[in-house]
Amino acid sequence: MTDDLWFERLAADREPAAIPAPARLKSKVYSAVLSRLAESGPLEDLLRTKQAGGHLCVFENALTIVPIGADLRSRNPCRVCHARVLAERMEDAPIFWPGCPYAEFHRG
Amino acid sequence: MDPETSGAPAPAPESRPPNWQSDERELVAAVLRKDRKAAARLVAAHIDAVYAYARHRLTPREELVDDVVQDVFLSALNGLAAFQGQSSLRGWLVGIARHKVEDVYRQRLRAADPIDDATNPVEDRQPSEAPAMEERLDAMRAREKARQVLARIPERYGLVLLWRYWEQRSVREIATAIGATEKSVERTLARARARFKQVWMKGGTEAP
Numbered sequence: 001m002t003d004d005l006w007f008e009r010l011a012a013d014r015e016p017a018a019i020p021a022p023a024r025l026k027s028k029v030y031s032a033v034l035s036r037l038a039e040s041g042p043l044e045d046l047l048r049t050k051q052a053g054g055h056l057c058v059f060e061n062a063l064t065i066v067p068i069g070a071d072l073r074s075r076n077p078c079r080v081c082h083a084r085v086l087a088e089r090m091e092d093a094p095i096f097w098p099g100c101p102y103a104e105f106h107r108g
Numbered sequence: 109m110d111p112e113t114s115g116a117p118a119p120a121p122e123s124r125p126p127n128w129q130s131d132e133r134e135l136v137a138a139v140l141r142k143d144r145k146a147a148a149r150l151v152a153a154h155i156d157a158v159y160a161y162a163r164h165r166l167t168p169r170e171e172l173v174d175d176v177v178q179d180v181f182l183s184a185l186n187g188l189a190a191f192q193g194q195s196s197l198r199g200w201l202v203g204i205a206r207h208k209v210e211d212v213y214r215q216r217l218r219a220a221d222p223i224d225d226a227t228n229p230v231e232d233r234q235p236s237e238a239p240a241m242e243e244r245l246d247a248m249r250a251r252e253k254a255r256q257v258l259a260r261i262p263e264r265y266g267l268v269l270l271w272r273y274w275e276q277r278s279v280r281e282i283a284t285a286i287g288a289t290e291k292s293v294e295r296t297l298a299r300a301r302a303r304f305k306q307v308w309m310k311g312g313t314e315a316p
Contacts (some may be wrong), residue, residue: 003301003305007272007273007301007304010250010254011274011276012192019159019160019163020156021156021157021158021159021160021177022157025123025155025159025174025177026151026152026155026177028153028174028178029151029177029178029307030147030148030151032178032181032182033147033150033151033181033182033185034144034147036185037139037147037185038142038197039144042142043143043144044141044142046141046145049143049144049145050144050145050287052138054143054144054145054146055145056145061249064178078144078216082150088143101144101145101148101151102150104148105151105152106150108152
């Protein structure tokens with residue numbers, strides 16, 4: 001067997017195993033995606049997200065109830081949320097808010 | 109290069125619902141209008157495939173995987189408006205991942221210190237002496253052993269072997285990508301193969 005063939009067979013045997021991405025990484029990537037989206041202008045108004053069927057967390061939902069402007073509803077409250085901080089730094093973070101993507105990354 | 113037409117390997121088989129194309133177009137449209145929940149769905153649905161691809165192509169340099177995965181999603185955002193839905197979102201994202209992984213190979217091979225031949229002699233071992241892996245180990249053990257060996261040989265050697273055999277790139281492609289001659293890449297590959305086998309035959313436990 002030639003060297004080349006030996007390595008080709010070895011590489012061919014190396015099928016990726018189904019290892020899911022760590023929840024911590026999912027959280028960091030989601031945060032980075034939101035930050036990138038926000039760089040080019042405000043995020044979608046939470047009221048519209050809610051009307052479109054988006055499941056908001058308790059904090060986001062509060063922003064759609066209190067009398068504030070669309071400007072505030074288009075900001076990203078996750079930036080100052082403890083759930084994001086925990087989710088980005090821990091596996092199996094103790095966050096359980098319904099409608100929180102970070103909690104879903106850790107429970108999923 | 110457009111990942112949709114780059115010939116990237118097909119991602120892991122995915123079970124697709126009947127309306128997957130319209131569902132994916134809706135998801136893309138929602139992300140483009142900056143619906144944060146849609147962004148979460150995009151990440152949740154596809155990060156495992158991107159992660160698995162990057163992890164296995166960057167083994168054993170797993171410390172690079174997180175940055176590559178994040179970079180894939182951020183690059184995807186830049187090109188999302190142009191996504192035509194000709195392939196699945198997952199295939200498109202894995203195509204981007206392939207380019208990112210090759211960027212890593214290219215950058216690190218260019219930056220890596222040249223290997224000193226005197227301290228890393230090429231063993232003049234005949235190919236026929238190479239262990240018949242399939243006779244000695246099952247595939248899973250071989251994969252694990254290869255992973256250990258790749259972690260123990262110099263980075264330059266590991267990267268060039270991954271690129272040549274795991275990514276199935278030709279010597280010419282590698283040479284062009286890193287601005288070296290084909291002869292130089294061949295020499296590096298020969299040393300890398302010899303070093304890999306040297307460690308392999310010692311059970312993958314020899315210090316580099």
